[in-house]
Amino acid sequence: MITDTESAQAPQRILITGGRAPVALEWARLLHRNGHQVYVAESSRYHLCRVSEAVLASFQVPPPRQQPQAYLTALKQLIIQYQIDLLIPTCEEIFYIAEGLEGLQPYCRVLTPNIDTLHHLHHKGTFIEQVISSNLAVPITFPVEDPSIDSYDYAVPDQAGNTFVRKPVYSRFASNVIMPRESRRISAPNKQSTIPTLSTTTQIKATNTKVDSPRWIAQQYIKGKAICTYSIVHQGVVIAHATYTSDYRTSRTGASVYFEAIEHDQAYTWVCQFVQHLHVDHQQTSNSAFSGQISFDFIEEDSTGILYPIECNPRATSGIHLFQRQDQLVQAVIDPDSCVQRRQVIMPNIGTARVLTLPMWVAGFKYNRSTQDWRYWWKSLQQATDVVYQKEDRKPFGEQFRLVMQAYLTSRAQRISLTEALTYDIEWNGKENL
Structure with a gap:
């Protein structure tokens, strides 16, 4: 912990994105307690920062995943109108902000x-x-095909005794991760050639297979x-x-x-x-x-x-x-x-x-x-x-229930899990989505 007193500074105007997340609420409270003016831009109708006493004003903006250009335009307008000094992204909307960084940097500092x-x-x-x-x-990490069509059973140890976890290259909250115990036993006549030949020393510092799969990797458990x-x-x-x-x-x-x-x-x-x-x-x-x-x-x-x-x-x-x-x-x-x-x-x-x-x-x-x-x-x-x-600052606690209910309705409409619904409009799964 730093014990020096904070140097005196003029209050800044801070714009936070991703207001649904507890980390955004934490930033808002810390900044507010240190005398700064906090604004929040969020695509979700309900979010934790919307009702927080630490937030001076909250604005609903277009969803970055579905409308990236409209999202960037809305942020730019808010930055100019409220003379924002610093933009702090908190969730995966950061990728869309970074894609439009050159259009935002002339107007404020952006933490990305x-x-x-x-x-x-x-x-x-x-x-x-x-x-x-x-x-x-x-x-040990290497690319694999989609596990629904992959013929190798990663629950079966290789020659060095390793088993493997399979996961999407883009994911959050460990969604869709397949642990070794979840793998089905499938016949793999040529399975030794499926696993790259790697050093089995305690510190593996090189691979002979470049990890460039667009969708999935297997990783040593x-x-x-x-x-x-x-x-x-x-x-x-x-x-x-x-x-x-x-x-x-x-x-x-x-x-x-x-x-x-x-x-x-x-x-x-x-x-x-x-x-x-x-x-x-x-x-x-x-x-x-x-x-x-x-x-x-x-x-x-x-x-x-x-x-x-x-x-x-x-x-x-x-x-x-x-x-x-x-x-x-x-x-x-x-x-x-x-x-x-x-x-x-x-x-x-x-x-x-x-x-x-x-x-x-x-x-x-x-x-x-x-x-x-x-x-x-x-x-x-x-x-x-x-x-x-x-x-x-009690209101955000009650707002949690509105946020979860909204995510539940999205999960039903999109036929996805509740966890996936919480980030449906902000998640980023590669440049092809931009």
Whole structure:
């Protein structure tokens, strides 16, 4: 935690997108408490920020996935009309904003790198390639066909004893992930030729198969502990960072609902090394180093302690909930240059715990199987504070129910899952969708 007092600065006008997400609400509250004026642009009729006391005004805009150009036009109009100083995307609408970055940057600062950088981080295959180029360990990863037509049974161990998870290269909340135990046993006469020949040392630093599948990858299943990070980076330097565990999820592989800050030097060092090697190639960018929000999911292998990256989210994630006002996270986006100059790394207090209470109850009833499970669950719930509910800003808690009901209606109309419905109008699945 940084204990220095925040330098005096004139209040800024901040526009936040993705107002349905708890991370957007967290940003709004942090910025408001530090004296800044907060506006929100969101395509959903109901969203958490709509009723928050921290938000000066909320605007409904066209859905970025279905109407990307109209969405960008609406943002530009809001930026000009309200003289916005900084635009902070929080969810996957960031990809559409990055695609129109050149049209927005003349009017305000935008907290995102360019679309090519975001794409290569978001794509689960090309992300692994970038990790390899940074000389860091990776799980065995290679492209596969659509699992509905793939003849290989990834539940059957290969010659090195590895089994494999299959996942779409574009996904969120671990949707459509197929774990090894879920695979069907199918005859595979030539299966040894299906798996690339790779080193089986504890740190795999090179592959002989380029991951360029447009839809699916297979990835080595690693037994270990899930570790997550959230960082803010400015010109290749980490200026804010949180490492946290996520013991409870909406499903076995789904979105986290419980977050606890931990000390993990290896994870922090890994992030620093990766972003130092991550360069932005863009003719409009004077500095080629990465700047923006970036998050990673890891598995810390039980037997070796090696940290294996699973995926990257180049945007805000739940780690932001672990920061409090006194931690000065706002300084990292309002005046990032000063953080770099003073070599500040803003971190939350170790042991800080936050929870999404409603899905936490769902997770408890779905997965607690013993008295011991319930005791640990209850202890975790008691020590955490709710992400959405705050005594001085209560309305967003009730708004959750409107948001879920709206997503339910969308799921019925589009014949998709409730989780998919929550991001139906903002998700980004490759450049071909633009």
